[in-house]
Amino acid sequence: MTTPRVRIAPSPTGPLHIGTARTALFNYLYARRTGGAFILRLEDTDVARSTVAFEADIIDNLHWLGIDWDEGPDSAGGTDHGPFAPYRQMQRLDRYTAAAEDLLARDLAYPCYCTPEELDADRKAQEAAHEAPRYVGRCGLLTADERAAREATGTKGALRFRVKPGKVAWDDLVRGTVEIDTANLGGDFVIVRSNGDPLYHFVVVVDDAAMDMTDIIRGEDHISNTPKHILLFEALGHAVPRFGHLPLILNPDRTKMSKRKSQTAISDYRAQGYLPETMFNFLAFLGWSPGGEDEIFSHDELVARFDLERVHKGGAVFDKDRLEWLNGQWIRRLTPEDLAERLLPFLEADHAAGRIDRVPTADDLVPLMPIIQERLPTLGAIGELVGFLWQDEVVVDPAVVVPKRWDRPTTIAGLRAARDTIAGDTAPIDFEAEELEPPMRALAESNGWKAGDLFMAIRVAVTGRTATPPLFDSLVALGRGRVLARLDAAISTLEHSEDAA
RNA sequence: GCCCCCAUCGUCUAGUGGCCCAGGACGUCACCCUUUCAAGGUGAAGAUCACCGGUUCGAAUCCGGUUGGGGGUACCA
Numbered sequence A: 001m002t003t004p005r006v007r008i009a010p011s012p013t014g015p016l017h018i019g020t021a022r023t024a025l026f027n028y029l030y031a032r033r034t035g036g037a038f039i040l041r042l043e044d045t046d047v048a049r050s051t052v053a054f055e056a057d058i059i060d061n062l063h064w065l066g067i068d069w070d071e072g073p074d075s076a077g078g079t080d081h082g083p084f085a086p087y088r089q090m091q092r093l094d095r096y097t098a099a100a101e102d103l104l105a106r107d108l109a110y111p112c113y114c115t116p117e118e119l120d121a122d123r124k125a126q127e128a129a130h131e132a133p134r135y136v137g138r139c140g141l142l143t144a145d146e147r148a149a150r151e152a153t154g155t156k157g158a159l160r161f162r163v164k165p166g167k168v169a170w171d172d173l174v175r176g177t178v179e180i181d182t183a184n185l186g187g188d189f190v191i192v193r194s195n196g197d198p199l200y201h202f203v204v205v206v207d208d209a210a211m212d213m214t215d216i217i218r219g220e221d222h223i224s225n226t227p228k229h230i231l232l233f234e235a236l237g238h239a240v241p242r243f244g245h246l247p248l249i250l251n252p253d254r255t256k257m258s259k260r261k262s263q264t265a266i267s268d269y270r271a272q273g274y275l276p277e278t279m280f281n282f283l284a285f286l287g288w289s290p291g292g293e294d295e296i297f298s299h300d301e302l303v304a305r306f307d308l309e310r311v312h313k314g315g316a317v318f319d320k321d322r323l324e325w326l327n328g329q330w331i332r333r334l335t336p337e338d339l340a341e342r343l344l345p346f347l348e349a350d351h352a353a354g355r356i357d358r359v360p361t362a363d364d365l366v367p368l369m370p371i372i373q374e375r376l377p378t379l380g381a382i383g384e385l386v387g388f389l390w391q392d393e394v395v396v397d398p399a400v401v402v403p404k405r406w407d408r409p410t411t412i413a414g415l416r417a418a419r420d421t422i423a424g425d426t427a428p429i430d431f432e433a434e435e436l437e438p439p440m441r442a443l444a445e446s447n448g449w450k451a452g453d454l455f456m457a458i459r460v461a462v463t464g465r466t467a468t469p470p471l472f473d474s475l476v477a478l479g480r481g482r483v484l485a486r487l488d489a490a491i492s493t494l495e496h497s498e499d500a501a
Numbered sequence B: 001g002c003c004c005c006c007a008u009c010g011u012c013u014a015g016u017g018g019c020c021c022a023g024g025a026c027g028u029c030a031c032c033c034u035u036u037c038a039a040g041g042u043g044a045a046g047a048u049c050a051c052c053g054g055u056u057c058g059a060a061u062c063c064g065g066u067u068g069g070g071g072g073u074a075c076c077a
Helices: A020-036 A052-067 A092-104 A118-128 A144-152 A200-210 A222-233 A267-270 A276-284 A299-305 A320-331 A336-352 A361-376 A379-390 A410-424 A433-447 A451-463 A471-478 A480-496
Strands: A007-010 A037-038 A107-111 A158-161 A166-173 A176-181 A189-192 A215-219 A240-246
Touching: A007 A020, A007 A215, A007 A379, A020 A052, A020 A215, A020 A240, A020 A276, A020 A299, A052 A276, A092 A107, A092 A158, A092 A189, A092 A200, A144 A320, A158 A222, A166 A222, A166 A240, A176 A222, A189 A200, A200 A222, A215 A222, A222 A240, A267 A276, A267 A379, A276 A320, A320 A361, A336 A361, A336 A379, A361 A379, A361 A471, A379 A471, A410 A433, A410 A451, A410 A480, A433 A451, A433 A471, A433 A480, A451 A471, A451 A480, A471 A480
Parallel strands: A007 A037, A215 A240
Antiparallel strands: A107 A158, A158 A189, A166 A176
């Protein structure tokens, strides 16, 4: 058996899509598992919609996920490496032209001069007769003289591939035998536009043949295109590769995952603080599972276990809740240093957006990791969790700072007592969590307060919010000076908000 | 319409003829832990394996049909 050669061939007409990433991942995993080659090829023939920015997004995010390739473009707009370079279709146009001329010369394809109006009329007639829309083959019968006459008038024809009657079957890598009658292909299909641009079905096969692909692993939405591709491989005189069709990734309503109904750009997940480890792990489990009950697998473990035979046939809904849970699992597996490092860009973004007033260093962050690591669903949630640490001042809502069981005067008294205790007026204390807690509990007890109420009042006064990491760790992180200042500010706010109480 | 694919808890899935009146995970609920929020622990609810017929001593697993869902039907990719 020859070494497998597989590829992912995205169009740079949009950012890296979840579905494309999953297909890339399965191909990558298959190549790495079998010792084969994984190739990236850019299908940029849709010039109007392709951009280098999208090219960069695709390459960058594929790398971010931990996927690399043996042949293909190294960077957006850069050079390609590999024995079959170039790997960008716009740089391979001469090959499509040559292949098209070859098919034309062998009468496996013919020029079609039908106008859009004629084609439209055909379609309408078929629709009225309740027939499947198909090209009627009008131009397939033209003689050489008739063609010459058309050309003489300056009419440029599109090139149509002759679909031969019969059935095309293949042994799908994930579904077993699939058989389709070519009568259902819609007639002879266009492979080169009248303006000379080669079309998808044609270029994909010319390239897959030229690049010696052995296995075409792609989405289920390509099943009905496969007969066309097989016919083209045969016409080109090339061995037909194996095909494997992956189940679709679905929106919650079970339709094909789309930008309209779901978040589909990998870059968006990245921007929200999902780890590449999470995405790699999660995507691998969409339509595949290793069989056991473990669900958390690293890149290397996945490479070691991946098996095309265990790929499912049914579509899989993209479950964001599950993604978030998995991200939490991966975040908790990071070392404090690593987590702190990865958090920095998100803090910078919060700073740029004005949500925090200064950005801590990684060294500032590391000691905080024990109290935030298990509370972070995504890296992007850092500001929401402990942004109060880097804000110059917090807004305290008088209605929120008063605990449910307390009234305004009690809250003022409680905050004052806490302030004095921390300030050391009544009893000097070291500013460490273990040293802070006992005197505060004693304070609550001597006043007949529930410790939880006192703590909540302090929490809101100092952080502006009701949900935070453990109170005393938060106070220590803030520092004595700022804690005192915020307590004073909160007390003052309360004193001047009689009606709110 | 036509062609094709698919079908186990709400979701991701285990299961390849007996170990399954179906196991795990997410989510949900309850309890424990607890200064809040998480995390963690324990437990619960949740699937007559879409339905109907067959094959078999025995079917979620094999076969046929039905229903449902999805995909495709371009001079898009």
